[in-house]
Amino acid sequence: NVLLSLIMESLYSAIFDYIGKDIVIAVIGYILITIGQRSIKEIIRILQKSRTFNIEGYWVGNCYLPSYSENNIEIWRYTLNKEDVKLIFFSYDSRNQQPVKWAGMGVFRGLYLSACYYKLNNKSYESGVIAMKLKESMLSGTYAQFDPNHHNEPLYINPSQNRFLQNPIELPFFSKLKVKLGYPPFANFNELKSFIDSKKVTIL
Numbered sequence: 001n002v003l004l005s006l007i008m009e010s011l012y013s014a015i016f017d018y019i020g021k022d023i024v025i026a027v028i029g030y031i032l033i034t035i036g037q038r039s040i041k042e043i044i045r046i047l048q049k050s051r052t053f054n055i056e057g058y059w060v061g062n063c064y065l066p067s068y069s070e071n072n073i074e075i076w077r078y079t080l081n082k083e084d085v086k087l088i089f090f091s092y093d094s095r096n097q098q099p100v101k102w103a104g105m106g107v108f109r110g111l112y113l114s115a116c117y118y119k120l121n122n123k124s125y126e127s128g129v130i131a132m133k134l135k136e137s138m139l140s141g142t143y144a145q146f147d148p149n150h151h152n153e154p155l156y157i158n159p160s161q162n163r164f165l166q167n168p169i170e171l172p173f174f175s176k177l178k179v180k181l182g183y184p185p186f187a188n189f190n191e192l193k194s195f196i197d198s199k200k201v202t203i204l
Contacts, residue, residue, distance in 0.1 A: 054080060054108070054134075055078045055080070055085070055108055055113060055134060055139065056078055056079060056080045057077070057078065057168060058075065058076065058077050058168065058169050058170070058171050058176070058179075059075070059076040059077075059078065059139060059166040059167060059168055059169065060073065060074065060075055060076070060166065060167055060169045060196060060201060060203055061073075061074055061076070061139075061164065061165055061166035061167065061203055062074070062165075062203050063091060063143070063164070064156075064158075065145065065147045065149075065150070065156050066147050066150040066154060066156055067147050067149035067150040068093075069094065069095065070094050071094070072091045072092055072093055072094065073091070073092045073094075073189065073192055073193065073196070073203065074089050074090065074091045074092070075089060075090050075092075075169075075171075075179075075184075075185055075186070075192065076088075076089040076166060077089065077179050078108075078113075080108060083107055083108055083109050084105070084107065085105060085106040085107060085108050085113065085115055086103075086104075086105055087103065087104045087105065087106065087115055087117060088101070088102065088103045088104075088179065089101075089102050089103075089117070090102070090179075090184045090185065092186070092188065092189040092192050093189060094189050095189075096188045096189050096190055097188075097189075098188075099184040099186070099187075099188070100119065100121075101119070101120045101121075101182070101184070102117050102118065102119050102120060103117065103118065103120050104116050104117030104118060106130075111133050111134040111135065112131075112132070112133055112134075113130070113131070113132040113133075113134070113139065113141075114129075114130070114131050114132075115129065115130050116128070116129045116130075117129075117130070124148075125148070126145070126146065126148055127145070127146070128143055128144055128145030128146070129143065129144050129145075130142070130143045130164070131143075132164070132166070137167075137168060138165060138166065138167055138168075139165065139166040139167075140163050140164070140165050140166075141163065141164055142157065142158045142160070142163070142164050143157075143158050143164050144156065144157045144158070165203070167201055167202065167203065169196070169199065169201050170199075171185055
């Protein structure tokens with residue numbers, strides 16, 4: 001270690017003597033300033049992102065189609081890559097049937113989300129679109145979807161007087177893990193409804 005220290009001191013001394021002490025100090029100063037500027041920019045970016053509410057995460061809302069006996073409850077998960085959106089959601093029938101899995105993609109620009117989705121079932125061609133606006137920590141808008149389970153397979157468009165709303169919701173750790181692995185976060189409608197009521201989240 002002593003020998004290594006002596007070698008390093010000799011090397012530093014040779015560098016200073018060869019290119020000059022002022023130049024070495026200037027180079028080191030430039031490197032430190034560059035690192036500092038990049039660090040400041042990164043800190044500003046993180047702070048700006050933390051102040052900006054986006055749609056990434058889990059959302060809950062109701063959905064109705066003519067073939068439904070009453071509103072279904074849906075749990076949505078949005079993931080963002082800049083303005084590109086990937087989505088997955090599970091719809092829960094009030095008759096307590098097995099949850100249905102859907103997937104899709106879209107774009108989130110400014111406060112507006114536009115996306116399409118489809119049922120993850122090779123035997124089904126059910127699909128739809130949504131157009132939403134982020135307002136006061138809530139997504140509000142409309143959806144349109146063909147309903148193949150109803151006579152003449154009508155294209156159902158959510159009425160303007162009955163807005164399609166989604167509210168953010170914090171799921172338990174294991175429920176999130178299930179979604180990430182491709183499984184429903186809750187076993188059935190009743191289990192989901194009990195959780196929503198416990199969180200006092202309003203769904204319209």
